Amino acid sequence: MTDDLKEPQLRTLQYWTVDGVGELFVGLLFLLVAIVYYLQESTTGSLLSKVFGIVSVILVCGGAFGGRWIMQRVKERTTYPRTGYVAYKREKYSKGDVAIAVGVMTLILAFVIFTTVTDTRLTNWGPVVCGLIMGVLVIQAGYRLGQPRYYLLAFIGILIGIGLVLSGLRIEYSFPLFFGLDGLILLGSGSLKLVKYLHKTPVPSPESPDER
C-alpha cells in the first residue's frame, strides 16, 4: 500500500543527493581508477602491471560494495547534523533484477581480469562504450531521483568518450583520460553542490536539535 506514496518516497530518495557527497565519491573513484589504469598500462609486461590490475579490481569492487558505508561516514559529519538522519528501507529486488546485476558485474569483472592476465589492449572504442554505459546508468538515476542535472552529467560523459575516440589517442591514454575527465567533472559538480548545501544549511543552534 505504500507503493503509491510517491511524493514522500521521492523526497526521501532525493535527500541522499542533497549534499553532493555521492558525486564526490564517484568522481574520486573514477580519478583513482584512471591513475591506476594509466600506471597499469605504462608498466605493461611487468609484474607491477598485474599488481595494478588487481588494485583496479579491488577499487571497483570496493567502490561498488563499500561505497555506501563510506558515504554514510561522511554524511555523519556533514549532512546529518544539519538536516537530519534518515535510514532507507531496504529495496526488494526481483530475482530477475538480481540476476541481471550479478550477470553484469560478473562480465565486467571477467573482462577486467582477462585483460589484466593476458595483457590484452582494449579497442579504441573503449571510452565511447564506457561513456554510453555510464550515461545510461546516470540517466536512469536522474530519472528515478527526479534530478535533471544528472542528464547533463551523462551527456558530458558521453561527449568526453566521443571526443577522445575522435582525437585518435591510443587507448592507454584515452581510457584513463576518460575516467580522469569524467571524475573531475563529477568532483566539480559534487563540490559545488556540497559548498552550496553547507552554505544554505548551517548546523542548528547548540540547544539540543532533537529535544522532545
Added chain:
Amino acid sequence: MSGDLRSLADVNRLIHEPSRSVILAILAVVESADFLYLLRETGLTKGNLSVHLSKLEEAGYVNIEKTYRGKIPLTLCRMTDRGLQAFNEYRKQLKQFVESTKE
C-alpha cells in the same frame, strides 16, 4: 449514507490530523528518521512535533528510541507494524470517500 461515504466518518481521528498524517506519510517510506529530519520535512516547530510524536507513540503507531551518534544525542523514530496498518487503513478510507464523491 452509503458505506463508502460513511468511511470518512469512521476514519481514524488520531491520524486524521494534517501534521500527524504528514509525519506518518514520511515514516511509512523510511526505515527510521531522526527528530531533525522530521522537523525539516514537516515544517513543524519542535514543540508541535514533540506533541504529535508523543501522541503517535502513545497509540503504538510510532516507536521512539533515544540514542547517541558519537556524542550527539539522536532521537530515532520508526513506524510500527500497527502504525503502518492503521495508516494504510486510513488511506484506504480516504480513497473510498474521494472515489464516492467524484463529480
